[in-house]
Amino acid sequence: MLGLIIFCSILKETSGQKIIHVFSSDAENAILPCYDAAADCTSTTWGYYSNRGSPGIELFNNGKIHDRKKHNRLSLGSDCSLNIYKTTTEDLGIYTCWLGVEETQTTDGNVYLHVLQVSPPSSQTQIRPGSSVTLSCQLYFYYEHSCETLLSSEGLQLVWVNEFGVNLQTDSRFQISSSLKHCNISLTTTLLNEDVNTEWRCQITEGSEVKTSVSYTVSYLASTPAPVNTTQVISAVTAAVAALFVLIVLGLIFKYRAGRKADHAVVISNFTPVTPAAADINGKMTCGQMTEDVAYAEVITSSNLFKEIRNVQSDDKVTYVAIRGGLTPS
Structure with missing residues (x-):
């Protein structure tokens, strides 16, 4: 019965409820705030609902961990916030914090967790100077509306920048294409020798504030050594031995004459x-x-x-x- 009460509250948004959007990078730690946190968090309950058709899950109940499958990745902060260790795309969804005992549980809003992820080139063996690479940056989001609505309503941008924070859209070396429908932005470029160890970042920004980012560092594979030609090696060794023999004979002749x-x-x-x-x-x-x-x-x-x-x-x-x-x- 408690679960039904909790997740009816999650799905029902009234005009007085607040919504917080939290953006996290793949494998990054995320902190989800709790409204009106209690002093000792003993009456704090956290619930979670994903958009994958699964039922709602109670993560914490009265300050104690309830979801044993994720207990190694979840904890409560001193302000009753929910800490998620190394987020994945499986964590995106709606999170809600309640305070008080079962009969008087109340909530003032929901927290939406979105996860940003960069996919490396499809073939890592081609990462070398002169090759063309494409990096895909995807924002996995939970929202009732489209990605475009989410970004525009919150004043957000999905961009590629270099290690100094300069937008790569302004550099003709890079071809940037985006699909706001799928919350995706990709980068394509031809690698140069000087690109080794260069870092490019995909990030969500709100004005000058970076909400979250994922970086990709260019790393060239070491050259594969050519196979050894046994015949050539034997010929080279034979020639060296013959030359040494001639030198020894000449040395003996000169010594004999002297x-x-x-x-x-x-x-x-x-x-x-x-x-x-x-x-x-x-x-x-x-x-x-x-x-x-x-x-x-x-x-x-x-x-x-x-x-x-x-x-x-x-x-x-x-x-x-x-x-x-x-x-x-x-």
């Missing part, structure tokens, strides 16, 4: 001036005499290439002669 030059050192021994004989008519020298213009030396070569020590033989000796000046024929 070592060979060092091992073929020339040892000059017995550099003792001897007395050469006078030159004959064929220019040959005869040992046994020495002049200031000719000196003889024995040159012995040694090699360590094969790590052998050999005794110097007679044919290992080479006699060199140095002639300091020309010989004058006698």
Whole structure:
């Protein structure tokens, strides 16, 4: 019987009743005021009626939670207001607060809750510079009349703005279209590189006051790495190994040649001036005499290439002669 009394009061609006419109964003917390709140809220009752054909629901009865399905999302404020945690489109409807015991319950008005929601682009995989995106902003409302009547009667506007609050309708980059019949406004634009992390907001305003807003932040997907070509990887590794092998071989050759030059050192021994004989008519020298213009030396070569020590033989000796000046024929 109490439920019938409550929801007959909700649906019946007299000229003396007040109506409050509360606008909330999807997943935002909403506060619905209670008329003539009691000091301790022990006599406060909250009722709810949606427009989905379901019967009315008693949320609180005499200050105590009554709707167990929503008890984690509902609470009473110190002023007996109804607090809804993380509203959804399922919460829109008419809310009414009563005071007093069952026999003397009275109410001075109803609270209409409307929920604003932004739908992201239909394909998030296309969010990259150069792609075209469309964002749809929808006001889910409960009202006996049209959305256009609701907005005009309350002096409200449904708009898209940038992060600085500038109306995007004035920017030629954006195409803004609206349907007041369905309480919808959409934004279409082609994304630029500098749009990353940019915030666009859909909001309900009354003059300069923002009733509620929902934001969308542009976030580009990371580039998908190209598949690895195994054949190319193997070819590259093979080429690198071959180049390294060539460098090693060249290094060994240079080292070998440098070592060979060092091992073929020339040892000059017995550099003792001897007395050469006078030159004959064929220019040959005869040992046994020495002049200031000719000196003889024995040159012995040694090699360590094969790590052998050999005794110097007679044919290992080479006699060199140095002639300091020309010989004058006698």
